[in-house]
């Protein structure tokens with residue numbers, strides 16, 4: 001009983017400790033504490049400054065230390081901060097550190113501002129700096145003004161300075177104290193800047209050895225550079241596990257040797273050893289997927305100096321520290337691996353019986369068509385085994401290629417694919433589905449070293465290749481992907497895998513998704529992370545876009561965002577988002593001139609075929625525009641369709657989506673539509689896919705991530721602090737819709753409305769671009785003002801590309817109308 005009780009007490013104790021911890025971690029509490037500190041330091045400033053003028057008058061009262069008198073209303077204290085301020089100032093200045101006590105309030109103010117998140121100071125640096133200055137100046141003044149201590153109300157070095165100086169003099173004498181002060185001052189200046197050494201050398205050399213000094217500057221610069229973290233090309237590190245077990249048997253002359261390259265995991269199982277006479281196998285283990293894949297090198301340090309624009313050339317942000325985009329959500333925690341499911345059967349195993357049977361059948365089928373082979377090697381993937389055969393000399397490759405159906409028949413298997421020849425190898429590949437396919441769990445892919453250590457900007461882990469390598473791509477480089485496949489073949493899982501990989505690697509400040517889901521069910525699980533990762537139109541209610549008209553608006557709005565990003569890039573004289581953000585982080589771009597940190601935007605459109613069927617060109621054109629231009633400014637698209645027909649995957653779409661993912665389709669025609677070649681029709685479904693970027697498609701087993709897993713991940717993110725709203729895309733005003741003035745809100749006139757009206761009337765020209773130009777505003781806002789002017793009867797309706805008619809003859813007429821309106 002007692003034990004139970006004490007356990008209970010421990011639990012409540014822990015709970016209350018947690019509550020206290022949570023209380024102090026609370027951002028509002030931080031802000032309030034910070035504010036209190038800042039205000040207190042202002043009060044302290046008042047008290048200390050006023051002490052210089054009022055200290056003498058207050059001295060007698062303070063020194064008397066009569067607490068009753070000090071507490072009374074008529075205490076006659078002159079200090080602007082009252083009797084308590086006078087006491088505090090007298091204590092800090094006279095009893096402690098003298099005038100250098102001002103450094104205390106500097107540190108308090110800095111701490112307060114940091115807590116309030118007004119500015120991000122490195123507190124420990126400020127602490128060390130303020131403490132050193134406090135002590136040094138205290139001793140300095142105590143030492144220099146020692147003689148004046150007797151006849152002044154103010155001790156410039158405080159009692160601390162005085163006492164330390166007396167002790168130092170007794171130890172090292174007056175010259176010794178001067179030396180100590182000098183050395184400590186120099187050390188502090190060196191701590192602040194290494195360039196102090198150069199100034200000192202300059203002073204000491206007195207200009208005699210100018211040339212040498214120049215050399216030393218260079219040397220120091222080099223030293224400083226060397227201290228910076230080096231960005232060198234990391235040497236690829238390859239951990240190779242080479243397990244080579246060879247079972248050599250006497251081979252019957254007519255049987256070609258066969259190698260089975262098993263899955264790369266250490267604990268693969270050989271279910272049954274092959275009978276000696278049938279198989280000669282080499283297990284060669286290349287460990288590609290457990291290789292520590294080197295982070296993709298950023299490229300050698302090669303810089304193209306871009307001309308710096310007039311507006312930004314001289315701009316160096318007020319703060320020395322680089323801008324940290326993650327600071328708004330600095331406590332954000334990335335989703336953990338535990339949120340995903342482990343699958344028991346995802347460890348690849350080799351069924352030797354199956355391998356042997358397949359090998360025999362392949363050899364026999366080929367032989368029955370008069371094709372002899374010299375060797376055969378099997379690589380067992382998660383769902384498919386690749387048999388690499390080397391034909392005897394003189395065998396025509398086209399002959400083997402033509403036997404696809406016959407081999408499929410003899411193996412009685414779906415999804416046989418012949419790759420003749422395998423690019424880069426002198427062999428022919430025959431892919432045969434495994435009788436017992438394994439699930440490639442997303443957990444194993446996200447947890448792999450390759451993914452964890454990847455330095456891609458937008459890493460997407462798609463699954464595993466036939467050789468059990470983790471297959472990853474960088475969406476930034478692709479830069480847009482088309483995903484297609486018949487219904488039920490794994491498209492939605494594939495899209496979830498794409499989103500999940502990005503969620504595991506990116507901070508909410510770095511990435512925003514625009515999710516389009518005409519089916520209304522696929523992406524609804526992501527709605528909870530609206531305030532973290534989703535982007536939407538300012539007037540959009542739902543962050544997941546399901547309505548076709550909203551899709552058109554959103555895509556056009558992305559085009560507007562794209563244009564404004566290009567403008568910013570142009571102003572910043574950089575070529576892409578990476579350079580831009582780097583410049584912004586280093587505070588080389590002025591936020592007051594519209595510069596801002598740009599998150600990547602990934603637009604994912606499920607069932608894009610439905611959209612094309614309903615909205616046609618309205619959707620196709622902005623998609624093509626974004627696809628053509630958005631690469632440099634960090635907007636990437638993933639579009640998916642289950643209808644891979646030419647009226648949906650049009651020439652324009654194909655031309656702009658170089659990276660394609662094909663899940664299983666029903667016909668060769670469909671495969672050709674997606675990949676420009678057959679192959680996707682021979683896949684086995686359930687996440688079996690071909691990835692094409694460039695020359696040859698790669699067969700990949702897509703990682704499997706279930707809806708409950710995605711739900712757990714999104715809930716994990718949603719529970720954390722997010723932004724107040726979703727990321728707002730710019731407003732888009734449809735030019736053609738301007739005649740429809742039904743929803744122009746005259747109750748909320750634009751602040752520039754009257755000025756714009758005067759401008760239009762003076763110029764007698766109803767032109768939106770005139771408003772844009774004169775007031776330096778965007779097209780959207782100018783368009784809105786023009787709509788309001790139309791509704792107010794100041795200009796006529798739109799006349800296409802011509803300027804609108806102005807209905808007010810002169811300014812008097814206009815003023816009357818404006819008076820009526822207001």
Ligand SMILES: Nc1ncnc2c1ncn2[C@@H]1O[C@H](COP(=O)(O)OP(=O)(O)OP(=O)(O)O)[C@@H](O)[C@H]1O
Pocket residue numbers: 439440485486487488489490491492493494642686687688701702703704705
């Ligand atoms: N990578 C995978 N590994 C294992 N099984 C998978 C994989 N991908 C899909 N499947 C199986 O296939 C089923 C259908 O997948 P999914 O819902 O992704 O198909 P889809 O192509 O999106 O279909 P639809 O177009 O009708 O939405 C899943 O429920 C799952 O059982």
